[in-house]
Amino acid sequence: MTISQFQVGVLLQKNKIMKRKKICIIGGGITGCTLAKILSRFHNVTIFERKPNLGGILEEYKKKNNFYLRGCQYIDFESPIVKFMSKKELNEFYVFNQKYFSFNKFNNKELFSKNYAVPVFLLDKEKLKKIKSSKKSKRNNLKEKIEEYPDFISLNLKKFYLKLGLNLEELTYENCFNFQTGKIGFTNQIDKIKEFKSKSKLLDDLYAIPRKKLDDKFVTKSILPKKGFNTFFENFEKQYSKKIKIIKKSNIRPKWDLNNLKIINNSEIINFDKIVWTGNPTYLIKEFNGNKLNSIPTKILQISADVVSSNKNNYFGQFYSDELEILRVFIYKLNKIKKINIECIPKIKDEKKVALNACKILSKYGVDIKINFETLSCFLDVRFNLISTNDKRIIENFNKKTIKTNLLNSPWILYGRDQKLNYYIEKLKREKLL
Numbered sequence: 191m192t193i194s195q196f197q198v199g200v201l202l203q204k205n206k207i208m209k210r211k212k213i214c215i216i217g218g219g220i221t222g223c224t225l226a227k228i229l230s231r232f233h234n235v236t237i238f239e240r241k242p243n244l245g246g247i248l249e250e251y252k253k254k255n256n257f258y259l260r261g262c263q264y265i266d267f268e269s270p271i272v273k274f275m276s277k278k279e280l281n282e283f284y285v286f287n288q289k290y291f292s293f294n295k296f297n298n299k300e301l302f303s304k305n306y307a308v309p310v311f312l313l314d315k316e317k318l319k320k321i322k323s324s325k326k327s328k329r330n331n332l333k334e335k336i337e338e339y340p341d342f343i344s345l346n347l348k349k350f351y352l353k354l355g356l357n358l359e360e361l362t363y364e365n366c367f368n369f370q371t372g373k374i375g376f377t378n379q380i381d382k383i384k385e386f387k388s389k390s391k392l393l394d395d396l397y398a399i400p401r402k403k404l405d406d407k408f409v410t411k412s413i414l415p416k417k418g419f420n421t422f423f424e425n426f427e428k429q430y431s432k433k434i435k436i437i438k439k440s441n442i443r444p445k446w447d448l449n450n451l452k453i454i455n456n457s458e459i460i461n462f463d464k465i466v467w468t469g470n471p472t473y474l475i476k477e478f479n480g481n482k483l484n485s486i487p488t489k490i491l492q493i494s495a496d497v498v499s500s501n502k503n504n505y506f507g508q509f510y511s512d513e514l515e516i517l518r519v520f521i522y523k524l525n526k527i528k529k530i531n532i533e534c535i536p537k538i539k540d541e542k543k544v545a546l547n548a549c550k551i552l553s554k555y556g557v558d559i560k561i562n563f564e565t566l567s568c569f570l571d572v573r574f575n576l577i578s579t580n581d582k583r584i585i586e587n588f589n590k591k592t593i594k595t596n597l598l599n600s601p602w603i604l605y606g607r608d609q610k611l612n613y614y615i616e617k618l619k620r621e622k623l624l
C-alpha cells in the first residue's frame with residue numbers, strides 16, 4: 191500500500207467515526223479556502239464570500255492588461271497553506287529562495303543590510319552598553335514596547351510610526367509585526383549580540399541576528415503562483431466546487447439567537463452546526479453584545495509596474511525612515527513577467543518620482559532595475575489589520591463569552607497568515623472536527 195492510499199484509508203476510517211457536520215466559513219480568502227479544503231474531507235462545507243472572487247487580500251489588482259500583487263505577498267514554503275495543498279495545486283507555484291534587505295535612513299544617515307528585513311542600526315561601544323541595559327515594560331501598548339529599546343533606536347522608530355499617522359498608545363504591542371519592527375538588527379557587533387541573546391530572554395526577544403548566524407543551513411524557501419493568485423483561486427473553485435459549496439457576492443450578516451449563531455444570506459436565515467468566521471468580525475461582535483470595534487484603517491498606496499530588466503528576482507526590501515515615502519519594495523515574477531511593487535504612504539504628489547527614487551536607492555545597493563513607466567499604476571489599499579488595545583479586550587471577551595456556541599473561536603488579533611491557520615486547525619482539532 192502506498193502512503194497516499196494509506197492516508198486515504200485513515201481518512202475514510204476517521205470519516206466513519208466522525209459524524210458529518212454542516213459547517214460554514216465566512217470569507218473566501220486564503221484562510222477560509224484552506225480551512226474549507228481540510229474540513230471538506232469530513233464535513234459538508236460552504237464558503238460565503240462577499241466579493242465576486244475568492245482570494246481576499248491575495249487578490250491581484252488589474253490595470254489595463256496588467257495585474258499586480260497588493261504588496262509583498264509570497265507564501266512561506268513551511269506554511270500550513272502548502273502542507274495542505276494537493277500535488278496539482280503545488281504545481282501551479284514556483285519555488286524560490288526569498289532574499290531581502292533593510293534600508294534605513296534616519297537623520298539623513300543611510301544604513302543598508304542584506305541580512306535583515308527589520309530596522310538596522312550601527313553600534314559603537316556606548317550604544318552596545320545601552321543595548322545591554324534594555325528594560326522590559328508591561329507592554330500595554332506599542333509605545334511601551336518601542337520604549338523598551340534605548341533612545342537611539344526608540345526615537346527613530348517613533349518617527350517612522352509618526353510618518354504613518356499612528357497613535358502608538360492606542361495600538362497593542364503586537365502591531366509591531368504588521369510593520370516588521372518586531373525585532374531590531376545591527377550591521378556590526380553580531381557576535382556580541384548573539385552572546386547577549388543567549389543570556390537574556392528579553393534581549394533575545396528584542397534583537398535579531400542574521401538567520402545564517404543561527405543556522406548555517408538556513409534558506410528561506412517561498413512560493414508564488416506562476417500565473418498569479420487570481421488564477422490559483424479560480425482553479426481552486428474548479429477543483430473543489432463538487433466538494434465545497436462556494437457562494438460568492440454574499441455579504442453575510444450575523445444573527446444571534448440566544449447562544450446560537452445563525453447567518454443571514456440575502457435575507458435568508460440559515461443554521462449551521464459550526465461557523466468559522468475568518469472575515470472582519472465588527473458586525474458579528476456588535477450584534478452579540480453591542481460592543482463596537484475601533485477597526486483602525488491603514489492606507490497604503492501600492493505603486494506597481496512591469497520591469498524591463500533587473501539583476502534580481504524575488505527580492506524584497508523594507509524601508510525605515512523618518513522622511514521617505516517608501517515603505518517596502520518587492521520584485522517578483524508572475525506569468526513570466528517581472529514586476530515591481532512599491533508600497534508607500536498615501537500622501538504623495540508624484541508616483542513616478544517615488545518609483546524613480548526607489549530605483550535610485552536600489553541601484554546604489556547593487557540592484558539594477560529598469561521599469562517600464564508606461565505600465566506604472568497605483569492602487570490605494572485600505573487595510574483593517576491593526577488591533578487597538580480596546581479591540582483586543584473586546585475580542586478576547588467575545589471569544590470567552592462565545593466559547594460554548596456554534597461559532598469557532600477566531601484569531602482576529604493575530605497578524606500572520608500561518609499563525610492564523612495554525613490557531614484555527616488547533617481549535618478544530620480540540621472540538622474534534624478534525
Ligand SMILES: Cc1cc2nc3c(=O)[nH]c(=O)nc-3n(C[C@H](O)[C@H](O)[C@H](O)COP(=O)(O)OP(=O)(O)OC[C@H]3O[C@@H](n4cnc5c(N)ncnc54)[C@H](O)[C@@H]3O)c2cc1C
Pocket residue numbers: 216217218219220221222238239240241244245246247248260261262263264440441442443468469470573575604605606607608610
Ligand atoms: C497587504 C498585506 C500584506 C500581508 N503580508 C503578509 C505576509 O507577508 N505574511 C503573513 O503571514 N501575513 C501577511 N499579511 C496578513 C495576512 O495576510 C492575513 O493575516 C490573512 O492571512 C489574510 O488572509 P485571510 O483569508 O485570513 O483574510 P482575507 O484575505 O482578508 O480574507 C477575508 C475574506 O473574507 C471576506 N469577508 C469579510 N467579511 C465577510 C462577510 N461578512 N461575508 C462574506 N465574506 C466576508 C472578504 O471579502 C475577504 O475575501 C498581510 C496582510 C496585508 C493586508
